[in-house]
Amino acid sequence: MGYRDVKDDIFRRIRAQEWAPGERLPGEVQLAAAFGCARATVNRAMQALSEDGIIERRRKGGSHVKLMPVRQIKFKIPVVRAEIEAKGARYGYKLISTALAGAPRWLQSKFSLAGPAAVRHVKCLHFADDTPYQYEDRWINLAAVPHAATADFASLGPNEWLLREVPYSNAEVRFSAFPADAVAARRLAIGTGEPLFLAERSTWHNGLPVTFVRLLFAPGYQMVARY
Amino acid sequence: MGYRDVKDDIFRRIRAQEWAPGERLPGEVQLAAAFGCARATVNRAMQALSEDGIIERRRKGGSHVKLMPVRQIKFKIPVVRAEIEAKGARYGYKLISTALAGAPRWLQSKFSLAGPAAVRHVKCLHFADDTPYQYEDRWINLAAVPHAATADFASLGPNEWLLREVPYSNAEVRFSAFPADAVAARRLAIGTGEPLFLAERSTWHNGLPVTFVRLLFAPGYQMVARY
DNA sequence: AAGTGGTCTAGACCACGAC
DNA sequence: TCGTGGTCTAGACCACTTC
Numbered sequence: 001m002g003y004r005d006v007k008d009d010i011f012r013r014i015r016a017q018e019w020a021p022g023e024r025l026p027g028e029v030q031l032a033a034a035f036g037c038a039r040a041t042v043n044r045a046m047q048a049l050s051e052d053g054i055i056e057r058r059r060k061g062g063s064h065v066k067l068m069p070v071r072q073i074k075f076k077i078p079v080v081r082a083e084i085e086a087k088g089a090r091y092g093y094k095l096i097s098t099a100l101a102g103a104p105r106w107l108q109s110k111f112s113l114a115g116p117a118a119v120r121h122v123k124c125l126h127f128a129d130d131t132p133y134q135y136e137d138r139w140i141n142l143a144a145v146p147h148a149a150t151a152d153f154a155s156l157g158p159n160e161w162l163l164r165e166v167p168y169s170n171a172e173v174r175f176s177a178f179p180a181d182a183v184a185a186r187r188l189a190i191g192t193g194e195p196l197f198l199a200e201r202s203t204w205h206n207g208l209p210v211t212f213v214r215l216l217f218a219p220g221y222q223m224v225a226r227y
Numbered sequence: 228m229g230y231r232d233v234k235d236d237i238f239r240r241i242r243a244q245e246w247a248p249g250e251r252l253p254g255e256v257q258l259a260a261a262f263g264c265a266r267a268t269v270n271r272a273m274q275a276l277s278e279d280g281i282i283e284r285r286r287k288g289g290s291h292v293k294l295m296p297v298r299q300i301k302f303k304i305p306v307v308r309a310e311i312e313a314k315g316a317r318y319g320y321k322l323i324s325t326a327l328a329g330a331p332r333w334l335q336s337k338f339s340l341a342g343p344a345a346v347r348h349v350k351c352l353h354f355a356d357d358t359p360y361q362y363e364d365r366w367i368n369l370a371a372v373p374h375a376a377t378a379d380f381a382s383l384g385p386n387e388w389l390l391r392e393v394p395y396s397n398a399e400v401r402f403s404a405f406p407a408d409a410v411a412a413r414r415l416a417i418g419t420g421e422p423l424f425l426a427e428r429s430t431w432h433n434g435l436p437v438t439f440v441r442l443l444f445a446p447g448y449q450m451v452a453r454y
Numbered sequence: 455a456a457g458t459g460g461t462c463t464a465g466a467c468c469a470c471g472a473c
Numbered sequence: 474t475c476g477t478g479g480t481c482t483a484g485a486c487c488a489c490t491t492c
Contacts, residue, residue, distance in 0.1 A: 002461070015395050027477065038463045043478075054395075059470040059478050069394050071304040075452075076297055167296055168242055168281075175450040177404035177422035195404035195422030223402040225302075229480070254458065265482045270459075286459045286489040 001037050007045035009035075011054060014065055025055065025063040073225045077173075079160055080136075084128045092127030095154050096187070100142075107139055110202065111209035118142040120149060122158045125187055131218070132188045138213040144205060162203075162211060169205040175223070176200075178216065188218045197221045228264050233272035236262075238281060241292055252282065252290040300452045304400075306387055307363075311355045319354030322381050323414070327369075334366055337429065338436035345369040347376060349385045352414060358445070359415045365440040372437060389430075389438060396432040402450070403427075405443065415445045424448045 010025070019025055028046065032039040046063055049055045053070040057063045084091045102116030119139050126134040138158050140148045144166070151161055178198035185192040197217040203210040237252075246252055255273065259266040273290055276282045280297040284290045311318045329343030346366050353361040365385050367375045371393070378388055405425035412419040424444040430437040 011395075021394075029477090038465095039478095040464085040480095041462060043480090044461085046478085057478065058472085060472050060476055061470095062472095062477065068306065068309075068390065071398070073302040073304060073400060075300040075302065077300055078297070079295060082295075163295060167248075168238075170454065171298070172451065172453045173300060175402060175424070176448060177424040177444075177446075179422045193420070195406045197402070197404040217404075219404075221403065224399065226399045227397065256458090265484095266459095267461095267483085268481060270461090271480085273459085284459065285491085287457055287491050288489095289458060 001035060001041070003041045003044040003048070006031075006035055006037065006042055007048050010045060010049060014054065019065050021065050021067045023065050025065065027062060071227060073227045075223070075225050079163065080126045080134055080157070081160065084126065084133060087128065089128035090130075092130060093155070093157050094125045094127070096123040096125060098122045098153055100149060103139070103141075107212060110212060111141065113141075113209070118149075120151075122153055124153065124157055126157065133218055133221075135184055135187045135216040136213060137216075138211060140211045141209050144208045144210045158211075159213070166203075166205050166210055169203045169210055171201050171203045174200045180216070184216050188216065190219060194219055197223070228262060228268070230268045230271040230275070233258075233262055233264065233269055234275050237272060237276060241281065246292050248292050248294045250292050252292065254289060298454060300454050302450070302452050306390060307353045307361055307384070308387065311353065311360060314355065316355035317357075319357060320382070320384050321352045321354070323350040323352060325349045325380055327376060330366070330368075334439060337439060338368065340368075340436070345376075347378075349380055351380065351384055353384065360445055360448075362411055362414045362443040363440060364443075365438060367438045368436050371432060371435040385438075386440070393430075393432050393437055396430045396437055398428050398430045401427045407443070411443050415443065417446060421446055424450070 013019060025031075026034070028039050028042045031042045035042065046055065046057065050057050053072055054066060055063050056066055078086070081091045099121045101119055101121050103111070103113055103119045107113070107119070108116065119141055122136075122138045122140070124136050125132055126136065136157070136159070140158065140162070142149050145162070147165060153161065176198050178196045180188065180190055180192055180194045180196050182192055184196065185194065188196070196219065199215040199217070200213070201215070202212050240246065252258075253261070255266050255269045258269045262269065273282065273284065277284050280299055281293060282290050283293055305313070308318045326348050328346055328348050330338070330340055330346045331343075334340070334346070335343065346368055349363070349365045349367070351363050352359055353363065363384070363386070367385065367389070369376050372389070374392060380388065403425050405423045407415065407417055407419055407421045407423050409419055411423065412421065415423070423446065426442040426444070427440070428442070429439050
C-alpha cells in the first residue's frame, strides 16, 4: 500500500459518492488506521488529492470533497525552436529589425514605468521548414537587463537569449484571437484581417519589468493541453 | 529550517549560478548534512523544485539543474457562469436547440466510435449582462451518459449539468483563432469573418468518450494566466 | 553492482483556525 | 481551546538506472 494506492482508493470512493461533494472526510489518523499504514502516508495521499483540486484541507476544519472540482490545465510553454523541432520541422530564424528607444506610453503604463525608460525593441520571425510560423514583436527593459542593449539578436532569438539571461522570472500571459494587420499579414504571408492566434506575455524579475512580447502565430496554429 | 527554507536556499544558489545549468547537485544525504536537517526534509525540498521544473531527478543519476527551465502555466478552467460573475457581470443563459441524433462521421473518428452512436446535440448561448459572451455547440455521447437523453437543458447549461454528472473526467483542449461563420456571427451579433477565440474540448471518462464541445468566445475575449 | 532517489514508519511537536 | 493538518526526525528498505 503505497501513498498512490491510498490516493487512488480515496479518489475512487469519492467518485462513487461514498463521500458526497462538500462532505467531510475522516481524519488522517482514522484513515491511517483503516488503511493499515502510517499517518504520513495518508498525509501524502491527501496532499496529492488537494493539489489535484479534488479536496480542500483546513487545519481543524478537516478535509472536504470540493463542491466544484476546479479543472486545471497545465500548459508547457516551450521555446519556439523546441516547439517547431518537436513537430519534426526545421527551425528557422530571421531578425527583422532592432532599435534602442524610449518606452512608448502604452508600455509605460503596462509596466508602471515613471517615464520613457530605455528599451530595446526587437522584431523577428520564426520559421518551420521555411514557412513563417510566428511573428515576434518584443520590448526589453534595459533597466532590468542592461546587457540587452548590446546583445546581437542576428542568429539567436531574443526569447532564448532572455531565457538564458533571466531564467527565473514571473510572467502574465494573455491569449486571444486577433485580425492580422497589414504588417503581420505581410510577415506571415497571409491576407489582412485573417484570424491569428495572439499571445501577449509580460515578464517580471524581482519586481522589475523585464520584457513584453506579442507573438502572432500563423493560421492553423493550435495550442493543445490535456488534464 | 523548514523544507521551504531549504528549497528557497537551493533555488537561490541555482540562480546565483553556484550550480550551473546541467550541473549535478550534491546528493540528498550530503545536502541534509550541510543544512543540518533530516534527509526527508531535503527530499521534500528537492521534490518541490522538481515539480517547479527547476531541476531534474533520476535515481542513481542524481539531481541536475535543468538546462532550459520548462515554464508551466496553470490555467484554472472555471464554469462559464463563474467566469462571467467573477467579472462582475450578470450571467444569462439561453438554449438554442437540442436534438437526439447519430454521431456524424467527424465525431465518430474524433471519438474512435465504431458507428453512428446515439448522441445528444445541444447549442446554447451564454450572456454577460445580456451581451452574447460564448456560443456553445456540444455533443454528448449517450453511451457514456444515458441520462443526458432526457436532461432538460432549458435552464441549466449542459456544461454545469455534465460537471455534476461526470465530475472527474479527462480532457483534451485545443485553443485557436477562428473566423466567425454565418451562424456564429448571427448568434454573437458580430460580422462574418471576425476573429473569434475558439476552444475545443474532448472529454473522456474511464476510457469512454463523454462529450465534445466547441466554445466560441465573443470578440475581446482574453484567456489570462500567470506563472 | 552500487549509488541515488522514492517511500514507509512511528513518534513527536507545532500552527492554524473552527467551535 | 483543542482538534486537525503541516512538518520534522532517524532509521530503514526498496527500485531504478547508470556505471
